[in-house]
Amino acid sequence: MPLVLVGINHESAPVEVREKLAIGEHALPRTLLALSALEPVVEGAILSTCNRTEIYAVLSPESGATEEILAEFLAGQHGLSRHQFDGRLYFYRDGAAASHLFSVAAGVDSMILGEPDIQRQVKQAMEAAQGAKTLGTLLNRLFQDALVAGKRARTETEIARGAFSIGAAAVERAAQIFGDSLEGNTVLVLGAGKMSEVTARHLQARGAPTVLVANRTYERAEHLAAQFGGHARRFDELESALLSADIVVCSTAAPHPVVTRALIKNAMRVRHNRPLFLIDIAVPRDVEASVGDLDNVYLYNIDDLMQIVSGARQTRSGEVAQAREIIDAMAIEYGRWRQSLExxxxxxxxxxxxxxxxxxxxxxxxxxxxxxxxxxxxxxxxxxxxxxxxxxxxxxxxxxxxxxxxxxxxxxxxxxxxxxxxxxxxxxxxxxxxxxxxxxxxxx
CATH class of the missing domain: 1.10.3730 (ProC C-terminal domain-like fold)
Structure with a gap:
């Protein structure tokens, strides 16, 4: 049975295109069920992060279906035409699909080389498919092997040495703007998920004296703020929180922008145009793109963080090559196991x-x-x-x-x-x- 993959990531498309195909945590279970309802699909799993959306599927050989059925499904789930993404999607099959997932789990295919978050995200994708009962023998082994490949790459090579997370890269961008220390600057974090937690930890390490956390679920904002000696804010208090913030880091799971041009324009008027820096690491984006056009408002999205981490890949090519050897060997072994089932x-x-x-x-x-x-x-x-x-x-x-x-x-x-x-x-x-x-x- 063919193993197929369709995906879009930070290398194939900018954030304004990627966000159109993002599948949020709450939408994932029903999307998996819709995927499994496709007649040719025997098994299915979905990996959706801030940098990629990928569908892995095992297809019935009798159906004659190809990867195109997944491309049409992915676009259709968002009410879009598959042809809107011509030249943006990538397709892999069998051994190449396995090798790709192993590379993702190892952090080789990440925007940030060796990033630690992707291992957790691959595991969550596997668990979500298990929960939806769309993960069968072939994909279960594939994802288990991917986690092993990721762990081996990090323990047997130095690919993860000094690796940034997305949250750390966001704080690094803030430090570039305000100087190495963030002392004297008030930071507002929108969202209370894992990415927000990582970001808040790095903000504290950089000396930010005041961290405000706003979230739609106030109890989660309180819980995160308490971990770092910060202050929770209700989401309907967002405008007042913006008045005291110097830096805003946005990382919610909202399907649409929560920070609008009108909201920032009003806040800037009350702030007397005191500079405001917004770092949006959410996909889909939390901040309307036109916000960056306002005077004294400086907006950076997740793709802008590439400037911080782009040099790492060139300087650590040796670690990448070693990780590739592990990935290639495990992909071959997975292929042999699949053939033995045949x-x-x-x-x-x-x-x-x-x-x-x-x-x-x-x-x-x-x-x-x-x-x-x-x-x-x-x-x-x-x-x-x-x-x-x-x-x-x-x-x-x-x-x-x-x-x-x-x-x-x-x-x-x-x-x-x-x-x-x-x-x-x-x-x-x-x-x-x-x-x-x-x-x-x-x-x-």
Missing amino acids: VAPTIVAVREKLESVRVAELARLRSRMPGLSDKEWRAVEAAMESVTNKIAHPAIIAIKSSAQGSGDSAALETIRQAFGLEQEGDPSPESGRRSANARRAPDA
Whole structure:
């Protein structure tokens, strides 16, 4: 069964395009269910972060469907046409899809090389698919292996040494604006999720004396503010909070902008145009783009942070190469495991065929040799079992080799014909795949 991937990320599209295809935490369960309802989809998972949205799926081979069905689905879920994203989407299949996810989990494909957050996000994507019952054998192993690849890359290489998180990069941008220390500056954090928590921690480390936290759920704002000696604000108090803030870091999960041009324009009038710096690390964006056109308002989005981290990739190419070796080796191993599943029905059929022959021959011999003692009969049975095992062994080795090598389907078919499997209706790899689909269907 083909493993396919369609995605959009920070390299293929700017934030104003990426945000159109973002899938928020609350929308993820229903989107997974909609994905699994597509007839060709046997398994499915979705990874959506501030830098990427990717759909991984296992397709039924009988359907003849391609990656395009995922592209149409992704755009359609947002009420958009797939052709609006021509040249922006990327597609991978089978081994290339596995290698891509392993690279993502390792932080090799991230905007920030070796970033720590992506491991957690890959795990959350896996758990969300498990919760929606859209994760089957192939994708479960794929995501488990991706987490292992990410961990190995970070422990066996130095790719994560000194790596920024997105939140840390946002604070670094603020420090570039105000100087190394943020002492004397009031910071307002919009949102109380994991990214906001990371950002608040780095703000405190940079010496920000006052951290305000505003969130739609006030209790979550209180909880986050208490961790850092900050102050919680209700979301309907946002305008008043803006009056005292020097720096605003935005990281909500809102599907639409929560900081509008009108809101900032009014706040700037009351502030007497005192400079205001907004760093928007949310996708979709929290701040209307036109806010940056206002006098003394300086707006940076997540793509602007590239300037901070762009040099790391060139200076750490050695670590990237080492991580790639781990990724490539694990992708090959995953491919071999997948191929072994393809030939498993044939191995079972060979064993069953030889066992049926052994049982039939023993019955025939017993009727012809009634005078054998129990001890003699056990010796005959042992000899017959040894013979069938010796016949099965080279056949099974050849079957496994066809999977782990070039995937020679002709060699596999020759073995099946030699044992007379097709003629007697034994399970073929194709019928095995259909059976897997049938077992998977109730979970969808």
